[in-house]
Amino acid sequence: MSKQLPPQPHLDSLKKQARQLLKGYESDQSDAVERVRAALAELPPSAAESFTLRQAQQVVAREYGFSSWQKLVDEVGHPLVEEKPQNSYVAHYNRMARDLVATLHTVREVGSGGGSNSAWKQLRQRWPRFAERGRAKILSTELSLEEAREIVAGENDFQSWAQLVEVLNTNEPGPLANLEQLRGLERLHDEFARLLGVNFTSADGVDRQVEVNTAFVDQTSYGEFVLSLSNPNRAFRYQADGFEGDLVLDIAMPIVQGLGATGGDQGDDKARLDYFAERIARDLEKVWAPIHQVGVGSFELYTDPNALELAPSHGIVLLVAFEVNAQPAETGWSGLVSLIYLGSTMVPFQSALADYWPEGSAARN
Template sequence: MSDRHFELLVQLNLEYYRKQAKHLHHAYTAGDTAAEARVADVLSDRAAERFLLSDAQFVLAQEHGFRTWAEFRSHVESRSATEERPVSRLMGIRPDIYASMADTLLVELHRDDPRALRRLRAYVPRHATATSAATAEPRDARLIIARELGFPTWQDLVSFTEKSRRELDVRRKRRRQLHREAEALLGGDTDRLAALNAEQADTLLHMLAGSEMIPGVRLGKGLGAPRAAVDVVLGKATDLDLPLTRAARFNRVEYVRLLLDAGADPGVRRWGITPLENAIYHDNTKVVDLLAEHGIVPRALWTYAACGRLDLVRACFGADGSLRPDAASARPDLADTGAGFPSRMPPTDDPEEIVGEAFVHACQHGRLEVVRWFLDHGVHPDVAPYLGRTGLHWAIPGGRLEVIRLLLERGADPSIRDDLLQTDADGWLRIAFAARPSDPVTQRLHDLIESRSH
């Protein structure tokens, strides 16, 4: 399975968009309902009098956030011929959910909310210099939501969403059909598994990568099934990479180890994310360590820091202390997880922001020496490069006691609230450890944070 949506081009192509405009013009004149709705959204009733190819081009430009076809054409022609299109991070969400998100955003835009204005300027080119968001239109809000999810237009997002829901229904049906085979795998019934075909084997390996293969049977960090049974399925499967990406997310440590040993590619990017990125985002440090042994992908300052590779972190800086250009070849974004996180604002080229990203992910995974090195080289302990989350916020869910102590000793402010949950360090602690409030680690963290809160 490709990690790229079937309708998205590998690169921007002006001829493609010219053909799209011709297709829209033809569909509209033929009375296509969807085309009429698209045109009306931009031109209202004007198209009823006359709708030329130039009008279709204008509609296409507007759908991409540009004022005119000429501006859109210039944008396409100026982009790198090898620049890749973004990939959606979400699967199986109903289109009306996205529409509701756009409606909520439109209210914030009309209220001239500062963050909404920043999003408008970042994602709608014709509003790039706007000083107020109050005049934004519904299609502007929809375009922002589409762009934040990795799509160039609202139509692309809706098309992908509908296709992904169909695929998800097929996948769920296959899983239901394989319930007995899943039980056979968990129970070690190699005779039954010997009859599997390749598609069934691929599906079972994907199911085993999650937290529950069948309802009520929780899979932890162990393999979760007898090794002999898993070997039978591995011998019939054609795709080990997709299960690896999923297993990295669900902290299936021993399964990740087995997949890597069986030849799964740790550098593959499925669903727009690598296994290592998935493990980093989900606080799965043991999986991070396993994957890093086979190769750090993507190779960037923030992944080196999350993996605790101080040698590689240092190598990202020149002799004069300046950040090397290739240190930011990839940037973190929690929206990549597909877990419903909002996309960050587009990252800047500011070296402080790039270093801040690496710093907070080092805090997240308890990489004490990397954290100390950054602090010694001038990084502020309260840096919050995206989503307003400081190193403290990132370190608390994993119970990174030594990192938290170091941050507080260096002056970190536990009263800072993040943008996402709007809560301080103690609030993050209560959320992260809600299921185990009497855990000794919980109490030590609380005492440590409390001692610095006054």
């Protein structure tokens, strides 16, 4: 797995890592040897016979997602404008770029026959010059942090990383949710998961026990969320009084089919999905009641994720994902239900979310 630089990296620490790598390689330590072997293709041919400190520095730079030691030094020694701590949005997009580099390093570690299909799909989908390339070719190519930043900027409707930095430094939308606020959002929606399971299980024509659990909560860009959806998909866009913006709920196709809709968007299929959408709207109102009065009103079914247009691609959204499993697992169906809130609409409730605990929970008492 690719390493992540600490929030305030020090050049002396990185130099020490390179010296330790060289020492470990010279003493034949297995971990050091494997790290060097993984980078040999990008080092001078002489490295295989005479590994030097300069080459150890190159390996360290590569592990942090930089194409050269000098570029790593430049960033650590002379922090870029976009890395200023006060602009949390640019830092967020920078983490997205590092995560893209980490994805490549992850699949490289397991080789062309390993890695999850979603990881390979993400690389081909998000890295244009890899769209038509095989796994072996992908594994033999390096992705620098600089290139990953340009990819992230393009995904979010900017012409370049420099433009992204300029726009967000000029107009930062508002505070991002912190970890405690995201955890509060997750606690709030644990009840929604329970209600969703009840609705799916009790629906006419569903002959299975359907279990729903909160899978994860994430803060990401709207563009990245859209990229993660299947196309075609089945999603509802809701108007919500009490929030300054709409919200979206996407239901994975295996769940749609398991609930008795064959996946169409007309006639009986649409009526079936509208039935669930209406019940979901009422459940969302119940779930938010302890914090804020919300009226979830009209909704519209979408089958093309690109048509949802909830936010600009670079807009920050909060994603709550629910894992759905119809029992028994051997013959049942499963998938994710994804609920998206605009990050800006959650700003007024961030403090309340951080403090939220369900009635009767140990922490609340």
